Amino acid sequence: MTKSLRSRNGVVAESWEEPAALIKEEAFPKPLKRVERKAQEEGGEMWKKITDEDIQEALFCQSVQKPPGPDRLGFKAIRLLWD
Secondary structure (H helix, E strand, O other), X not given: OOOOOXXXXXXXXXXXXHHHHHHHHHHOOOOOHHHHHHHHHOOOOHXXXXXXXXXXXHHHOOOOOXXXXXXXXXXXXXXXXXX
């Protein structure tokens, strides 16, 4: 028996497409309004302000137990290659 996937507000994903939509919504949430507004004001170039320290902090706060992504590299491998 498999469990049904439910959204945060309790709606059950019934069709084939709904679980994918729920997972996408959780994995890739919409940015906060103030962040989105600031990105628009600055011409969508906020990515230029990301520093190596920001990337390192994001990388090293993740669990090495997470499965690898499509590139087949897990956080443990990327951490070993960071320097």
